[in-house]
Amino acid sequence: MRPVTFATRGVLLVGIGVHASALPITVPAWADAEKLAYGKHLSQECTTCHRLDGKGQNIPVIYGLEVDYFRTTMKFYRTGARENPVMNSVAQMLSDEQLDALAIYLATQKPPAKPTQPTRKK
Numbered sequence: 424m425r426p427v428t429f430a431t432r433g434v435l436l437v438g439i440g441v442h443a444s445a446l447p448i449t450v451p452a453w454a455d456a457e458k459l460a461y462g463k464h465l466s467q468e469c470t471t472c473h474r475l476d477g478k479g480q481n482i483p484v485i486y487g488l489e490v491d492y493f494r495t496t497m498k499f500y501r502t503g504a505r506e507n508p509v510m511n512s513v514a515q516m517l518s519d520e521q522l523d524a525l526a527i528y529l530a531t532q533k534p535p536a537k538p539t540q541p542t543r544k545k
């Protein structure tokens with residue numbers, strides 16, 4: 424499988440409000456614009472909990488996860504090999520095709536910047 428490299432435009436860098444003009448990302452050959460758009464659409468269900476700014480209450484950031492990490496994790500949730508009541512039911516509602524679309528969309532999103540200064544209060 425030959426990886427294709429393409430650029431995502433207008434990725435919002437959280438916090439500083441900068442737009443990265445072109446961010447080259449390597450995605451698998453089966454990734455295409457249609458799948459990316461579908462993944463983006465599906466991810467709206469996830470981002471109420473998994474917030475882009477990383478400030479969800481102990482909910483991990485899912486932007487920028489590796490495609491294989493994401494797919495394997497979601498399959499663990501689907502079978503119950505990884506337990507979490509919310510994610511177990513979320514994963515059971517998604518087909519393999521939907522997981523693929525989500526995987527490439529999330530992998531191409533830039534995770535929020537880590538804080539540079541420690542804070543006492545959140």
Ligand code: HEC
Pocket residue numbers: 465466468469470471472473481482483484485493496497505506507509510513525
């Ligand atoms: C109601 C809130 C909620 C929604 C909606 C939700 N999640 Fe989650 N998600 C969580 C929580 C809480 C965890 C942490 C569970 C754990 O520790 O296993 C989690 C964990 C994950 C992880 C594991 C992250 C890691 O670093 O290993 C992935 C991947 C994930 N969610 C993907 C998704 C996707 C994709 C969607 C949308 C289809 C989604 N989630 C929707 C609450 C949610």
